[in-house]
Structures are given as C-alpha cells and as structure tokens.
Amino acid sequence: MTLSTPLLAAAPLLAGLIGPALLGAAPDRQQADPPDHRAMRHEIVEHVAARTTAEQRHVLDYWTPERMAGALPIDLLDSVKGGAGLLSGLTGRTGVRAAPDVSSRRLTPPDDGVTTGVSGGGLATWLWGRTPRHQAAAARQDRESAPKRPETNTVGSRWITGGAVARTTGRVFLTVRGADFVCSASTVRSANRDVVVTAGHCVKDGAGGWAANWTFVPGYGMGGAQRFGLYAARRMFVAGPWSRSGDDNYDVGMVALATSGGRHVADVVGTQEIAFNPARGGQVFGFGYPADPPYDGHHLVYCAGRLKADPYGQSRDQGLGCEMTAGSSGGPWMTTFDLATGKGTITSVSSFKYSDDQRTMYGPYFGDAAKALFDTAEHA
Incomplete structure (x- = not known):
C-alpha cells in the first residue's frame, strides 16, 4: 500500500x-x-x-x-x-x-x-504561508462551525461547551x-x-x-x-x-x-477513561487541535458520528466522518461521551486519511496491543 x-x-x-x-x-x-x-x-x-x-x-x-x-x-x-x-x-x-x-x-x-x-x-x-485569505477563512470557520450546543453529527466544529474534555x-x-x-x-x-x-x-x-x-x-x-x-x-x-x-x-x-x-x-486537569477491545461501530466523538486552514491550531475542534470499517480493507482501523486537518493527529476518540460533563471513554485516536477521501479520518482499533x-x- x-x-x-x-x-x-x-x-x-x-x-x-x-x-x-x-x-x-x-x-x-x-x-x-x-x-x-x-x-x-x-x-x-x-x-x-x-x-x-x-x-x-x-x-x-x-x-x-x-x-x-x-x-x-x-x-x-x-x-x-x-x-x-x-x-x-x-x-x-x-x-x-x-x-x-x-x-x-x-x-x-x-x-x-x-x-x-x-x-x-x-x-x-x-x-x-498563511495568506490573508487563509486567515479570513479561519475566522469564518470559527463563526460558522461553533454551534450553540454540542452536536452528535458533525465533521468539524469548535468545542465551546467546556467540561472535562476541554482540560484533558x-x-x-x-x-x-x-x-x-x-x-x-x-x-x-x-x-x-x-x-x-x-x-x-x-x-x-x-x-x-x-x-x-x-x-x-x-x-x-x-x-x-x-x-x-x-x-x-x-x-x-x-x-x-x-x-x-x-x-x-x-x-x-x-x-x-x-x-x-x-x-x-x-x-x-483530570482524566478520561480508556477501554480496549470495544465493540466495533457505534457513535464516537473525536477531538483535536487541527492547524491547517481553515483551522489555526488554537481551538479545540471535534467531530461526531458513527464509525465505519476501512472500505479499502487496507487496515483494521475504523473511519469517522471528520474534516479536521494536520495537527489533529493523536487526538482522542471517545465513546459513551457525556455532552454535559465532557467525559467519555477513549477507544481510538486520530491517525490517517485516504488522499481521495479527505472527509473521513481513521483511527486504530484499541486491542490487546x-x-x-x-x-x-x-x-x-
């Protein structure tokens, strides 16, 4: 591959x-x-x-x-x-x-x-370089992608609710x-x-x-x-x-x-739980600090949705609809996530994207290793 x-x-x-x-x-x-x-x-x-x-x-x-x-x-x-x-x-x-x-x-x-x-x-x-157009795009993204309340389905929004996840x-x-x-x-x-x-x-x-x-x-x-x-x-x-x-x-x-x-x-700052060998699929919330436009690396961003298998069969990873960019690698993916408290259970992290599908982020399955x-x- x-x-x-x-x-x-x-x-x-x-x-x-x-x-x-x-x-x-x-x-x-x-x-x-x-x-x-x-x-x-x-x-x-x-x-x-x-x-x-x-x-x-x-x-x-x-x-x-x-x-x-x-x-x-x-x-x-x-x-x-x-x-x-x-x-x-x-x-x-x-x-x-x-x-x-x-x-x-x-x-x-x-x-x-x-x-x-x-x-x-x-x-x-x-x-x-970050041109004025990039800076304007970042500012526009900040305004447009920051909902008043957390969403359970988003490909990239500012997390403005606070809670434990904003510290951890x-x-x-x-x-x-x-x-x-x-x-x-x-x-x-x-x-x-x-x-x-x-x-x-x-x-x-x-x-x-x-x-x-x-x-x-x-x-x-x-x-x-x-x-x-x-x-x-x-x-x-x-x-x-x-x-x-x-x-x-x-x-x-x-x-x-x-x-x-x-x-x-x-x-x-407190901690999140972590779990291994979870059931595949299901709802997940992924967090990180993307730094490539339209993001600037200074704000916590999240994606939310249901997981799917790697359609190419090139890995055992699971995919999440997510437009976060460079800088988000390693950010936690959480199941059983509580929108009110910002606490959940980490079962993966952001890892890679396929070059012909930049709307899907993939994360490794947390197994015995x-x-x-x-x-x-x-x-x-």
Whole structure:
C-alpha cells in the first residue's frame, strides 16, 4: 500500500536551528513475549526521554512562545531538501494514505498558498504561508462551525461547551530530525497519574527515530495556552509493529509525563477513561487541535458520528466522518461521551486519511496491543 506523511504540523526550519538531541536518550528496550506471531504484535518498545529535572527543564525551555506559534502543517515536508535530495521520509510514513487506485502521495496544498524559501544548516524548506485569505477563512470557520450546543453529527466544529474534555485534551509539541511539529493527545486515568495517549507517529517516526523535546500542553487555549502547565515526556511507549515498520494498525503511543510544579497532570486537569477491545461501530466523538486552514491550531475542534470499517480493507482501523486537518493527529476518540460533563471513554485516536477521501479520518482499533502499552505506561 502507498502511504504518505502524518497529520502533524511543523514549524519552519530556521538558519542554524536544529533541535537538540534526545535528552536522556537510552537504548530502546523491548519487552518481548515468546516469539510466536501473536506475541510479536504485543511487543512494547520503550524510550527514555527526559529523566532528570535538568533535562525536563531544558525541554520546556526549548518551547518559546515563538516556536509554539510558528507551527505549520507537516504535509508540506516532502519539499524539505538536503544535499542528498528529497527527505520525504522525514516524519514517518503515516497520515494521508493513498487509496489503492490513487497515485498521489499527499494532500494537495491550498491553491492560493504562498511558497517561501527558508534555508539554513544545509537544508531548504518550502512552506505554505498563511495568506490573508487563509486567515479570513479561519475566522469564518470559527463563526460558522461553533454551534450553540454540542452536536452528535458533525465533521468539524469548535468545542465551546467546556467540561472535562476541554482540560484533558491538549496539544503536543515535539521535534523530529531538527524540525518542530504539533500533535494532539489526551490524559487517561492511570495508576501513576501521568499517562497521555496519542498516535504512534506523534511519538516515534515509524521505524525511524524517536521524537525529542516532547511536551504536552493540556487545555491549550483555555485562558492562556499554558494555563495548566507544560509537561515534558519522561518515558515513551509504542507497539513493536509500529516501531519495526510503521504498521498503521498499531499507530498508538503512550507517554508517561514528568510532573509540572511538582503536580501530576491527572491531579491538575483530570482524566478520561480508556477501554480496549470495544465493540466495533457505534457513535464516537473525536477531538483535536487541527492547524491547517481553515483551522489555526488554537481551538479545540471535534467531530461526531458513527464509525465505519476501512472500505479499502487496507487496515483494521475504523473511519469517522471528520474534516479536521494536520495537527489533529493523536487526538482522542471517545465513546459513551457525556455532552454535559465532557467525559467519555477513549477507544481510538486520530491517525490517517485516504488522499481521495479527505472527509473521513481513521483511527486504530484499541486491542490487546494497545492494552499492553497502557498497562506498561501506567506503571512507568
């Protein structure tokens, strides 16, 4: 199957600005079951990120307001070039997946995009600028897609009701191969009160490297982007099939966070429930921080509707009618969601779209492999 890049968002590469090496990096440790085929799917690959207080402070200091504000969609990074040519594998191979009969490898950028060359450190990147038309479109979308009450069927609306989901969902800031990106994630109820769930490609570049400077900002935009603090990653976990080959059926990441101001993230913003091996189909609410127009990454957006199977049979993932764009990757999908309290049960996360159907988002099924990840992360 032909695949493309993740639904993340990236900041421009500036002259001489290459992200620091992974802090506190340690050799990946695989907790392997007996070598039968089923057990191989339940391998857990762990990465130690920022272990000490000094390392965690270094990560948080990296994210200046300017770096956070500069995030741009990652689906433009096939244009990043180096001395050896195209670095199309910069961010992993998941995200906008080409359908079996579609040759395009990515979403087409807006027709009115403005290309701007930025060079530095031997790299040149062509990024689509946000034109006044884009800004106007974002403002119009904010007005038109913010209903007075939550809807149970929407392909992308501002979440303005508040409740627990507005605090537990947050933006993730990370660095991969010197480029800065954004994703989405959610806190989950865990024994150590530190776990967030996101997409695997928001943690590790498939068979490539791990993300650096990984930071979670819960409740982003609620009375200030950092109202509830910033939380650096201390340990990261992905499934073996994702780490070995970027298998989209296992595009799930669990991250154990460091405390912020001495407090666990769960004690500050609360958590959502998480469940595994749920019945397929049914109603779901998906949340995230899309950053590509008509969205701007500063508002929590949601999609709601019934799940359907992958029509191409290319994955075991399920699809949700959803027009959220780059930056929404890793955002939680919740069943049994209470519109009044904003609490639900997470059973998937936003992962990829087919290039010929940009109105449907797909998310991995949370089976035994996802449960093994969670069980390990909550005791990390």
